[in-house]
Amino acid sequence: MAIKFLAVTFFFALVIILPVNVHYRHYRFPPEKPPSLLEYSHNPDASPLWTDLIQRSEEAMIMIDEDSTTYPSSVLWMYVVFTYLFTSLAMYLLVTTTQKIIRIRQEYLGSQTTVTDRTIRLSGIPPELRDEQKIKETVENLEIGKVESVILCRNWKELDDMMAQRLVLLRKLEEAWTVHLGHSRIRSTQASRERAQSRAAIRQDAPLLQDEDDQHEQDHVASYGEDRPKTRIWYGFLGLQSRRVDAIDYFEERLRRLDEQIRDIRSKDFSPMPLAFITLDSVAACQMAVQATMDPTPMRLLANPAPAPSDVIWPNTYLTRSSRITRAWSVTLIILILSVFWTALLVPIAGLVSLKSICSVWPQLAFALDSNAISQSLVASGLPTALISLLTVLVPFLYYWLSTQQGMLSLGEVEMSLISKNFFFTFFNLFVLFTIFGTASISYSKVNDALAGASKDASEIARKLATSLQDLDYFYINLIILQALGLFPFRLLEFGSVALYPINLIGAKTPRDYAELVQPPVFSYGFYLPQTLLIFVICTVYSVLQSSWLILFFGLVYFLIGSFIYKYQLLYAMDHRQHSTGQAWLIICNCVVIGLIFFEIAMAGLLALRTAFYRSISIIPLLAGTIWFNVVFRRTFDPLMKFIALRSLHSKAPFGEIPPGESRYEHDTDRGRAVDEDDETGLRYINPNLILPLEEVWLAKGRANGSSHVGGHSEEGNV
Numbered sequence: 277m278a279i280k281f282l283a284v285t286f287f288f289a290l291v292i293i294l295p296v297n298v299h300y301r302h303y304r305f306p307p308e309k310p311p312s313l314l315e316y317s318h319n320p321d322a323s324p325l326w327t328d329l330i331q332r333s334e335e336a337m338i339m340i341d342e343d344s345t346t347y348p349s350s351v352l353w354m355y356v357v358f359t360y361l362f363t364s365l366a367m368y369l370l371v372t373t374t375q376k377i378i379r380i381r382q383e384y385l386g387s388q389t390t391v392t393d394r395t396i397r398l399s400g401i402p403p404e405l406r407d408e409q410k411i412k413e414t415v416e417n418l419e420i421g422k423v424e425s426v427i428l429c430r431n432w433k434e435l436d437d438m439m440a441q442r443l444v445l446l447r448k449l450e451e452a453w454t455v456h457l458g459h460s461r462i463r464s465t466q467a468s469r470e471r472a473q474s475r476a477a478i479r480q481d482a483p484l485l486q487d488e489d490d491q492h493e494q495d496h497v498a499s500y501g502e503d504r505p506k507t508r509i510w511y512g513f514l515g516l517q518s519r520r521v522d523a524i525d526y527f528e529e530r531l532r533r534l535d536e537q538i539r540d541i542r543s544k545d546f547s548p549m550p551l552a553f554i555t556l557d558s559v560a561a562c563q564m565a566v567q568a569t570m571d572p573t574p575m576r577l578l579a580n581p582a583p584a585p586s587d588v589i590w591p592n593t594y595l596t597r598s599s600r601i602t603r604a605w606s607v608t609l610i611i612l613i614l615s616v617f618w619t620a621l622l623v624p625i626a627g628l629v630s631l632k633s634i635c636s637v638w639p640q641l642a643f644a645l646d647s648n649a650i651s652q653s654l655v656a657s658g659l660p661t662a663l664i665s666l667l668t669v670l671v672p673f674l675y676y677w678l679s680t681q682q683g684m685l686s687l688g689e690v691e692m693s694l695i696s697k698n699f700f701f702t703f704f705n706l707f708v709l710f711t712i713f714g715t716a717s718i719s720y721s722k723v724n725d726a727l728a729g730a731s732k733d734a735s736e737i738a739r740k741l742a743t744s745l746q747d748l749d750y751f752y753i754n755l756i757i758l759q760a761l762g763l764f765p766f767r768l769l770e771f772g773s774v775a776l777y778p779i780n781l782i783g784a785k786t787p788r789d790y791a792e793l794v795q796p797p798v799f800s801y802g803f804y805l806p807q808t809l810l811i812f813v814i815c816t817v818y819s820v821l822q823s824s825w826l827i828l829f830f831g832l833v834y835f836l837i838g839s840f841i842y843k844y845q846l847l848y849a850m851d852h853r854q855h856s857t858g859q860a861w862l863i864i865c866n867c868v869v870i871g872l873i874f875f876e877i878a879m880a881g882l883l884a885l886r887t888a889f890y891r892s893i894s895i896i897p898l899l900a901g902t903i904w905f906n907v908v909f910r911r912t913f914d915p916l917m918k919f920i921a922l923r924s925l926h927s928k929a930p931f932g933e934i935p936p937g938e939s940r941y942e943h944d945t946d947r948g949r950a951v952d953e954d955d956e957t958g959l960r961y962i963n964p965n966l967i968l969p970l971e972e973v974w975l976a977k978g979r980a981n982g983s984s985h986v987g988g989h990s991e992e993g994n995v
Contacts, residue, residue: 407548
């Protein structure tokens with residue numbers, strides 16, 4: 277969709293908008309260099325430097341406004357016409373692309389009969405119904421279908437904490453064994469070599485005793501006489517006393533006692549929670565349940581589509597509703613505080629774009645930059661672009677951690693929340709606020725005055741946006757070029773994983789650590805999609821302005837390169853485990869509509885800035901129409917993006933296509949499972965800590981021969 281939109285808008289910008297701007301001298305190519313600061317300073321009648329610069333810039337802006345009024349009305353009407361045209365094109369592409377996605381989604385999901393597609397997530401269960409048999413009878417009494425299984429979530433916190441503690445002990449034990457076995461192969465003493473030679477001589481004389489001797493010695497002593505690793509334990513009053521003990525024996529004993537506690541607690545009756553996963557006998561029954569209201573009491577028996585079994589975050593299933601609400605509001609409050617912090621951080625970065633802002637704070641630096649074109653380009657263009665790109669890379673990790681703390685029930689929900697948070701950060705902080713402060717002085721008092729003036733008069737917001745957008749066009753061109761030609765190659769190379777690999781390799785000791793090193797990186801839309809949406813919004817906003825053809829050209833290059841790189845990563849290089857069934861497209865549509873509204877406000881402000889008030893007012897119906905389009909769009913397409921239509925479940929397949937009731941995976945592989953429900957993830961909705969066997973120690977096999985194969989157990993240290 278983005279490639280089609282940018283291709284059409286680039287054609288009009290190159291064929292019509294650019295020649296018109298060049299003809300009326302409103303846009304010069306190549307752009308003229310602004311007056312030098314040194315030229316201003318040679319004026320003997322000048323006031324103090326920074327005041328004189330501000331006065332001259334205001335006079336220049338007045339001259340531009342007066343000159344713009346002499347333009348023919350057809351030139352200014354061109355902005356209105358193309359604003360309507362490009363907005364209509366974006367709406368048309370949104371509708372057609374959504375219809376295509378819905379058709380594919382309904383066709384694919386309607387042919388699935390897996391456990392995920394037949395399971396609902398029932399929340400708000402009252403205390404009198406918190407029993408598997410009662411829930412089954414309640415659902416079957418609704419006469420929507422038969423219930424195959426009911427998994428009532430319970431308070432498994434004690435068990436989950438023990439399993440997490442066990443994993444920590446298991447890793448420590450593996451590390452102790454690895455240190456012990458590794459040292460026995462690396463270091464040797466003269467006495468150990470003599471013992472090895474004597475054992476070799478004995479084996480030649482008594483080969484029948486070789487296997488028994490080797491096994492006995494291997495289980496109890498080191499091959500080269502090295503001491504076994506030690507660990508320090510603390511005991512006594514307030515844990516003030518300590519002593520060093522054998523690490524392997526200590527961790528093995530702790531692991532044995534913890535395993536006994538886990539086996540005992542698994543048979544315990546846990547307190548039930550108001551959440552259950554109910555698997556019905558058909559997909560149609562599941563869809564009727566999630567699309568209907570099951571109980572007349574508000575907030576009771578709420579049915580929603582269930583995530584895949586491997587997608588469920590089981591520690592969050594026993595959180596209470598009040599706990600989830602508290603976490604959600606706390607994270608929202610933290611994001612608001614962070615937004616204020618990002619604003620304070622972006623004001624000085626935005627001031628670097630304008631040499632006038634630098635001069636108001638540090639005149640000597642401004643004159644030094646003005647006398648050197650390369651330094652001025654690096655500071656005014658390269659440095660802000662690099663800092664903004666760095667923020668778009670680092671901040672999503674903080675928002676990802678915040679998303680995991682909200683208590684969401686599935687990894688898919690966490691990813692959708694991450695997309696929304698990161699887009700809010702990139703759009704509001706890195707685009708809107710940066711644009712407003714981009715040409716303002718770096719002084720905080722002036723920032724406060726600008727915000728106060730904008731709050732009193734809504735039209736002042738549009739005028740400030742229009743003024744800043746015209747001055748920041750080359751900054752956003754540099755940003756798009758950096759993202760497309762500078763960062764995409766690193767993204768294709770997975771520079772982050774490659775750069776961290778040597779560091780993780782140095783810290784890796786156990787076979788489990790080495791196995792985790794070769795795992796493919798996980799592709800998360802929350803880290804990549806918001807940046808792409810920001811580039812699309814920037815291209816949309818600048819599609820009618822003076823430098824539209826340059827921004828649209830590099831935006832088109834960005835999406836052409838990105839389509840290849842992201843397809844390659846998803847198909848061959850990275851793993852995407854979440855089961856979101858296309859829910860991210862709804863967020864994309866909302867972000868595009870927000871970009872269109874911002875585009876229309878900016879164009880109205882631009883026309884008002886040129887005293888074309890009637891043309892500016894003519895944008896208002898388009899703004900109202902865009903809001904109305906968003907309401908109708910969500911009301912029409914949201915249900916089809918969230919649920920499966922009943923007719924899609926019973927449609928007959930044409931000749932040669934997949935028959936109804938049989939999935940594509942079943943048809944192609946004859947295994948009868950969907951791709952999200954293989955042997956590794958399982959087919960049941962149940963906490964894995966309840967049924968998984970207690971994992972044993974991983975030790976390397978064949979280390980003496982230089983082999984690096986990883987096995988489940990070793991004859992040297994089975995636990």
